[in-house]
Amino acid sequence: MTDVVDSDELLRRMQRARACAAQEERAWRARGERLGREGPKDPAEARDAEIRTVAYGVVLRVLDEILTPGKHATPGDTAVKGSAD
DSSP, rough: OOOOHHHHHHHHHHOOOHHHHHHHHHHHHHHHHHHHOOOOOOOHHHHHHHHHHHHHHHHHHHEEEEEEEETTTTTTOOOTOOOOO
């Protein structure tokens, strides 16, 4: 696909992707919590829910950093802007 998109459309697409990732993270977190309360019949199912919750959380952090730079900056960050080291 070689469609050219303007910056506004790209921003809208990233915002939709962020909303989708947030929804998936909530769904997997709820599933994991439910499995934790019920006691999983299959430990692999609980592990899968945990892994997917973490993965969607990482996607959210990346999209947040793209959409709102510095939102997740922590005081101990060692990254220096402009440094190529």
